[in-house]
Amino acid sequence: MPLQGNDAAIFDLMHSLLAEEGREQKLERRNNGRQPFPKTQLLAPCDDQLGDVDVEKFQRCECYDLSVSGVSYFSNSNPNYNFITLAMGQAPFKFLVAKVCNTRQFDDGRWLVGCKFVRRLT
Numbered sequence: 001m002p003l004q005g006n007d008a009a010i011f012d013l014m015h016s017l018l019a020e021e022g023r024e025q026k027l028e029r030r031n032n033g034r035q036p037f038p039k040t041q042l043l044a045p046c047d048d049q050l051g052d053v054d055v056e057k058f059q060r061c062e063c064y065d066l067s068v069s070g071v072s073y074f075s076n077s078n079p080n081y082n083f084i085t086l087a088m089g090q091a092p093f094k095f096l097v098a099k100v101c102n103t104r105q106f107d108d109g110r111w112l113v114g115c116k117f118v119r120r121l122t
Contacts, residue, residue, distance in 0.1 A: 010120055013094050014068050037066035041088055043073065045081035049118045051097035053085050070098060070116040078103055078111050085121070095121035 018035060044057040061073040071086065079100055087093035098115035105111050 010068060010096070010117055013088070013096075013120070014066060017066065017089050034065040034067040034072075037063045037071070039063050041073070041086060042093070043084045043086050045079070046083045046085050046097065047081075049083055049097050049099065051083070051085040051095065051119070051121050058085075058087060064112060068117075070101070070114065072112055072114045075103075075111045075113050076109070078105070079113055083118070084115060097121060 017037070017039075039062075040060050041063055042058040043061045044053040044059065046053045061075065064072040064074060082100055084098050084100065086096045086098060088096060097118045097120075099118050100113060101116050102114040103111050104114075
């Protein structure tokens with residue numbers, strides 16, 4: 001699922017999110033290098049890549065890492081949905097839709113959910 005022409009906007013957004021955190025690390029566009037991103041953000045499960053969700057469905061999530069192509073976060077359960085809408089950064093939030101691609105359970109019971117960005121919502 002390509003980002004359909006807005007990959008440059010997502011690349012810029014990822015840099016601004018890291019800058020908000022006061023980090024100088026550069027995301028490498030060529031290899032989609034992941035950077036640690038231990039921040040609490042908002043997400044809501046959604047039915048498809050359109051990203052339509054009710055505002056009441058947003059919940060806090062602890063992010064793990066971030067790249068130009070995706071994000072991973074911790075969950076208390078294995079997700080039963082295929083897409084999420086993320087409210088990233090600080091208000092005014094930047095909204096992105098991502099596809100759940102993989103999950104892994106840790107010994108403490110938490111799940112690490114890896115997602116690939118599909119599109120930025122305007």
